Amino acid sequence: MTDAVPVVLGAAMARIGPEIDAIFDTLLAVPEDDGRARLFEAMRHAAIGGGKRMRPLLVCAACDLYGVARDGALRVGAAIEAIHVYSLIHDDLPCMDDDDMRRGKPTVHKAFDEATAVLAGDSLHALAFELLADPDTHADPFVRAELTLELARASGPSGMAGGQMMDLEAERVPLTELATVTRLQQLKTGALIGFCLEAGGIMGRVPPEGRKHLRGYARDIGLAFQIADDLLDHEGDEATAGKALRKDEAAGKATFVSLMGAEAARRQASLLVEQAVAHLRGFGTEADLLRAIAAYVVERDR
Amino acid sequence: MTDAVPVVLGAAMARIGPEIDAIFDTLLAVPEDDGRARLFEAMRHAAIGGGKRMRPLLVCAACDLYGVARDGALRVGAAIEAIHVYSLIHDDLPCMDDDDMRRGKPTVHKAFDEATAVLAGDSLHALAFELLADPDTHADPFVRAELTLELARASGPSGMAGGQMMDLEAERVPLTELATVTRLQQLKTGALIGFCLEAGGIMGRVPPEGRKHLRGYARDIGLAFQIADDLLDHEGDEATAGKALRKDEAAGKATFVSLMGAEAARRQASLLVEQAVAHLRGFGTEADLLRAIAAYVVERDR
Numbered sequence: 001m002t003d004a005v006p007v008v009l010g011a012a013m014a015r016i017g018p019e020i021d022a023i024f025d026t027l028l029a030v031p032e033d034d035g036r037a038r039l040f041e042a043m044r045h046a047a048i049g050g051g052k053r054m055r056p057l058l059v060c061a062a063c064d065l066y067g068v069a070r071d072g073a074l075r076v077g078a079a080i081e082a083i084h085v086y087s088l089i090h091d092d093l094p095c096m097d098d099d100d101m102r103r104g105k106p107t108v109h110k111a112f113d114e115a116t117a118v119l120a121g122d123s124l125h126a127l128a129f130e131l132l133a134d135p136d137t138h139a140d141p142f143v144r145a146e147l148t149l150e151l152a153r154a155s156g157p158s159g160m161a162g163g164q165m166m167d168l169e170a171e172r173v174p175l176t177e178l179a180t181v182t183r184l185q186q187l188k189t190g191a192l193i194g195f196c197l198e199a200g201g202i203m204g205r206v207p208p209e210g211r212k213h214l215r216g217y218a219r220d221i222g223l224a225f226q227i228a229d230d231l232l233d234h235e236g237d238e239a240t241a242g243k244a245l246r247k248d249e250a251a252g253k254a255t256f257v258s259l260m261g262a263e264a265a266r267r268q269a270s271l272l273v274e275q276a277v278a279h280l281r282g283f284g285t286e287a288d289l290l291r292a293i294a295a296y297v298v299e300r301d302r
Numbered sequence: 303m304t305d306a307v308p309v310v311l312g313a314a315m316a317r318i319g320p321e322i323d324a325i326f327d328t329l330l331a332v333p334e335d336d337g338r339a340r341l342f343e344a345m346r347h348a349a350i351g352g353g354k355r356m357r358p359l360l361v362c363a364a365c366d367l368y369g370v371a372r373d374g375a376l377r378v379g380a381a382i383e384a385i386h387v388y389s390l391i392h393d394d395l396p397c398m399d400d401d402d403m404r405r406g407k408p409t410v411h412k413a414f415d416e417a418t419a420v421l422a423g424d425s426l427h428a429l430a431f432e433l434l435a436d437p438d439t440h441a442d443p444f445v446r447a448e449l450t451l452e453l454a455r456a457s458g459p460s461g462m463a464g465g466q467m468m469d470l471e472a473e474r475v476p477l478t479e480l481a482t483v484t485r486l487q488q489l490k491t492g493a494l495i496g497f498c499l500e501a502g503g504i505m506g507r508v509p510p511e512g513r514k515h516l517r518g519y520a521r522d523i524g525l526a527f528q529i530a531d532d533l534l535d536h537e538g539d540e541a542t543a544g545k546a547l548r549k550d551e552a553a554g555k556a557t558f559v560s561l562m563g564a565e566a567a568r569r570q571a572s573l574l575v576e577q578a579v580a581h582l583r584g585f586g587t588e589a590d591l592l593r594a595i596a597a598y599v600v601e602r603d604r
Binding site: 028034035036038039040043086087090093095096113114115116118119121122123125126127129130132133134135140141142144145146148149151152153155156157159161162164165166168169170173180183184 | 330336337338340341342345388389392395397398415416417418420421423424425427428429431432434435436437442443444446447448450451453454455457458459461463464466467468470471472475482485486
């Protein structure tokens with residue numbers, strides 16, 4: 001984290017990691033009585049003690065806008081993090097990106113084995129929906145059903161998984177259009193970020209037509225986040241990132257940086273952050289965390 | 303299907319296949335405009351036109367007990383089938399069971415590739431929850447949230463995925479106790495069958511304490527189904543089954559047949575079917591389909 005990160009964000013980031021870890025620690029207590037211990041250990045390896053927890057932070061920040069109770073916000077945050085982590089586990093598999101390190105630790109198929117990694121990902125996937133549909137997350141079943149529907153859409157073939165497929169296809173037929181790379185990223189990473197913001201509105205019982213600013217903010221920071229990721233991949237340090245870098249470049253894959261150049265990409269990311277913050281103009285200090293996150297997205301070093 | 307299958311079941315089985323196919327055909331329309339076509343084609347390959355559709359049939363039969371509208375029952379049936387199909391796709395992967403054929407067709411990683419198979423499984427997994435949480439499935443959000451919670455539990459680390467892990471571990475340390483094999487199967491296949499029956503009660507707004515007979519029936523036919531599967535694996539014909547057989551035997555894995563012997567296993571399966579039918583004694587003709595399914599479970603030849 002750089003010195004430029006405002007105090008409000010530093011405190012929020014320091015707080016959310018242990019909160020999310022505590023939820024996973026409880027949900028993923030290792031069963032001692034049968035052959036499932038290895039599965040739970042693999043899930044814990046991937047889900048506990050790593051990552052920036054950007055998605056749970058976004059959920060909590062969006063919930064702040066509407067005074068939603070933090071317990072419920074954190075459970076929704078853990079659900080989206082479970083989806084994110086499952087996608088990382090599967091994405092790291094030898095048949096996908098074939099990565100050995102993730103969040104500074106061996107990937108699940110390296111620390112355990114491939115079959116366990118497939119099942120640990122599938123299990124975290126199911127756990128996400130178990131969290132959302134549980135009455136402890138929100139007393140109103142309408143809210144629980146709406147959260148479930150939105151997360152299923154954001155993570156499925158018309159969201160994250162669809163974007164991952166486009167990404168795989170781009171290895172066969174390299175992309176050359178900025179519009180196509182943008183569409184890919186809006187599915188692959190943008191859809192889940194959209195869910196994080198929308199979840200705040202759903203938990204706060206804001207009707208869909210009142211959530212336009214949330215979707216606008218999410219679209220802008222989602223794209224800024226990905227451009228910043230491409231810049232970090234291009235210029236960053238592997239030790240700080242905790243994962244292998246410059247794999248896209250080596251594979252000849254189109255990124256925002258390869259298509260626009262680093263300088264134009266940096267300007268575009270800054271412009272998107274300004275746009276994102278503009279969507280929050282109707283809010284006061286309750287939106288300060290979202291404003292700080294928008295700035296952080298392009299200033300971070302990992 | 304043998305001659306012993308009653309007319310009621312034959313008609314129900316002939317009807318449900320096309321109904322489930324039609325739902326998947328609509329949901330999985332192949333997008334023409336981006337790189338996701340291959341993902342949808344892989345999902346269609348796995349989900350459309352194959353299998354006995356036992357799980358959707360069970361959902362519909364359980365819904366018959368309470369006069370639940372067929373449209374909603376079929377959507378829940380498609381959701382559970384999507385979970386079943388995703389688990390088959392992942393289970394067939396080289397790092398898991400490494401199977402080339404499924405339902406008489408090449409497995410997804412053979413017809414496409416491993417990465418596409420991982421994503422097609424993940425996408426069907428998400429689709430299941432999208433189906434359950436959609437207002438078209440049931441007007442009452444409480445019903446949708448309860449279906450979501452039950453399916454997530456039945457398919458996750460304390461259900462199907464947990465059973466698959468126990469199954470993998472049994473390859474390292476062979477199981478010797480019938481109780482452990484029973485526990486494994488209750489998680490691996492029993493939990494989802496339990497969901498099928500429970501879903502009928504949930505859709506029919508039967509409170510949890512009024513669903514004991516459904517859970518009892520499901521537990522008994524689930525176990526009978528697995529014992530029959532082990533017998534088919536031991537004695538069946540690969541062409542009829544549409545998949546490789548006797549892999550467990552070759553790997554030295556314990557099954558009900560290897561632990562009990564074929565004759566005792568056959569008697570046990572029959573006894574479980576009698577028990578299952580006894581749970582339905584409070585019902586009239588509306589339970590005839592469930593009674594016929596119970597008998598079929600041990601009489602089928604694939």
